[in-house]
Amino acid sequence: EGDFAKLAISFRSMRDIIRKNMHDLLEEKRFLGEMLQDISHQLKTPLSTISIYNEMLLNEKLSREQQAQLLKNNDIQISRMNVLIQNLLKVAKIDAKAISFDKEPGDLVDTTEEVLNRLQSMISDKNILIDWNAPREIVVIHDKLWMQEALLNLLKNAIEHSKPGGKIMIQAKNSPIYTELVIQDFGEGISDEELPHIF
Numbered sequence: 449e450g451d452f453a454k455l456a457i458s459f460r461s462m463r464d465i466i467r468k469n470m471h472d473l474l475e476e477k478r479f480l481g482e483m484l485q486d487i488s489h490q491l492k493t494p495l496s497t498i499s500i501y502n503e504m505l506l507n508e509k510l511s512r513e514q515q516a517q518l519l520k521n522n523d524i525q526i527s528r529m530n531v532l533i534q535n536l537l538k539v540a541k542i543d544a545k546a547i548s549f550d551k552e553p554g555d556l557v558d559t560t561e562e563v564l565n566r567l568q569s570m571i572s573d574k575n576i577l578i579d580w581n582a583p584r585e586i587v588v589i590h591d592k593l594w595m596q597e598a599l600l601n602l603l604k605n606a607i608e609h610s611k612p613g614g615k616i617m618i619q620a621k622n623s624p625i626y627t628e629l630v631i632q633d634f635g636e637g638i639s640d641e642e643l644p645h646i647f
Contacts, residue, residue: 468626483598486605487536494525494532501525535601549591556586556595556620556627563599564618567607575613582620588627602631609635 501518504510510518564571564578571578606616610633621628 464625483539483601484536486601487532487539491529491532494529497525498522538597549594551589551591553587553589554592556588556590556629557582557584559590559592559595560599560618560620560629563596563603566600567603570604570607574607574610576607576610577613577615579615579617581618583622586620586622586627599631606631606633606635609633611635 501522505515505518560582564580610616614634617632619630
């Protein structure tokens with residue numbers, strides 16, 4: 449009876465591990481889908497702006513100074529598009545498993561706080577309250593650079609879609625089975641019409 453009990457416990461443990469791995473894979477796909485959707489959406493703004501500036505440049509009544517300013521504005525939008533396209537390529541490489549991750553034990557709390565420090569000017573400009581709730585330390589195996597890249601994109605998106613004076617909640621949880629990092633903003637969210645087209 450003791451051996452059967454141990455075997456049953458082992459099977460349950462294996463089942464839980466498989467379920468967790470499947471959950472992690474689905475979460476990874478969901479995250480990549482959200483990033484692709486967000487980058488694609490952000491590309492529309494500079495494209496529309498460049499189109500408007502180009503129409504204005506066709507106006508023969510513009511002075512050389514005005515033309516120069518419009519060309520400068522176009523250059524800013526092109527630079528913005530270049531950053532977005534580079535991010536899009538990174539996501540595509542991750543999805544195609546074309547990137548090797550340098551995973552090692554590290555403090556997820558430190559990793560997150562470094563990203564928050566990098567975004568401090570954006571946070572201050574919109575007077576966003578960051579409600580950051582985490583233990584003193586959470587050591588997990590992760591690629592710090594790519595984790596920060598992912599957090600940077602998520603938090604930038606949360607800040608951009610938050611109203612001035614808004615709030616962003618970040619909570620890190622640790623258990624013997626898994627580690628969870630939750631980021632929640634209170635922006636306009638995704639409309640019901642757009643939800644079916646996200647994935």
